Amino acid sequence: MINSLSKMIVMVSIVLLTACTTNDITPPASQRITMVTSGDLSVLSKTYAWHESLFVVHTANKMDEEALRKQLVKSVNKVMADKGYQLVSINDSPQMTVGFGMALATEMSDNDILAKVGLVPGLATKDANAQQHKGSVLVAFFNPNIQSPFWRVLAQGFTEPEQTIEEREARFDNLINMMLNDVPAM
Numbered sequence: 680m681i682n683s684l685s686k687m688i689v690m691v692s693i694v695l696l697t698a699c700t701t702n703d704i705t706p707p708a709s710q711r712i713t714m715v716t717s718g719d720l721s722v723l724s725k726t727y728a729w730h731e732s733l734f735v736v737h738t739a740n741k742m743d744e745e746a747l748r749k750q751l752v753k754s755v756n757k758v759m760a761d762k763g764y765q766l767v768s769i770n771d772s773p774q775m776t777v778g779f780g781m782a783l784a785t786e787m788s789d790n791d792i793l794a795k796v797g798l799v800p801g802l803a804t805k806d807a808n809a810q811q812h813k814g815s816v817l818v819a820f821f822n823p824n825i826q827s828p829f830w831r832v833l834a835q836g837f838t839e840p841e842q843t844i845e846e847r848e849a850r851f852d853n854l855i856n857m858m859l860n861d862v863p864a865m
Contacts, residue, residue, distance in 0.1 A: 711836060711837065712834055712835065712836040712854065712857065713800035713801060713834070713835050713836075714800055714832060714833065714834040714835075714857065714858060715798050715799070715800045715832070715833050716830070716831065716832045716833075716861065717797070717798055717830070717831055717832075718820070718828060718829050718830030718831055719829055719830060720830050720861060720862060720863065722822070722829050722830075723764075723775065723820065723830075723862065723863070723865075724773075724774025724775045725763075725764060725765055725774060725865055726764070726765045726766075726767045726771070726773045726774045726775070727759065727764055727765070727766060727767070727773050727774070727775045727776060727777050727820075728766065728767055728768060728769040728771070728773035728776050728777075728823075729752065729769070729776065729777060729778070730776040730777060730778030730819075730821060731769060731776070732778075733778025733779065733780065733819065733821075735779075735780040735781070735782075736748050736751075736780070736781045736782070737781070737782035737783065737786035737787050738781075738782070738783050738786060747781060750847070750848060750851050751779055751781060751816070751851065751855070752779075754851050754852050754854075754855040755777060755779070755818060755855055755859070757852065757855075758855050758856055758859045758862075759777075759859070759862075762859075762862060762863070762864045762865060763864050763865030764865055772823075773823060774823075775820050775821060775822060775823065775829075776820070776821045776823050777818065777819070777820055777821075778818075778819045778821060778828070779816070779817055779818050779819070780796070780815075780816070780817040781814065781815065781816045781817070782814065782815050783812050783813070783814050783815075783838070784812060784813040784814070784815070785812060787815070789801065792815055792833070796817055796831070796833060798817075798831065798833045799833070799835075800815075800833055800834065800835045801835075811837040811838070812837065812838055813835060813836075813837060814835065814836060814837070814838045815833060815834070815835045816833070816834050816835075816854065816858070817831060817832070817833045818831065818832050818855070818858055818859065819831035819832075832858045832859070832861075834854060834857070834858050836854065838850075
């Protein structure tokens with residue numbers, strides 16, 4: 680009986696001591712992403728077009744901005760098509776429009792983003808090295824007749840601006856997949 684009780688006490692002690700240990704695993708800065716969403720996806724529509732004015736990119740290298748716009752459009756169109764949404768011309772009376780914004784922290788601070796968008800994920804810059812820059816990407820869905828979005832997602836992560844567009848393509852696709860994960864298939 681005492682032997683059984685001793686074994687039980689040792690087992691409980693081991694379980695309690697194991698439960699008290701902590702293990703902080705912080706992913707490298709290059710893999711950290713924070714996101715925040717706002718709005719109502721229940722009003723999504725089958726057809727969409729690109730918003731006529733919300734496709735803003737702010738980077739340190741202005742020559743890179745058009746290539747980044749094209750990559751973001753390509754990534755969003757791919758995810759939307761995979762989910763059953765149809766891209767149409769703005770002249771074909773789409774049921775919704777999609778807009779985006781992208782900026783490096785050196786070009787637009789979290790306070791600026793909060794003032795313009797009303798959201799900020801608040802990615803911490805701890806452990807980021809000098810080659811990594813905090814970047815923000817916004818995707819927003821609009822009713823074509825209303826200026827404010829009915830749904831939006833804002834993500835922040837780290838990028839290395841010296842990478843070529845080709846090197847960033849896979850990361851871009853993964854980011855847009857994550858950002859649009861909550862958008863239901865049609």
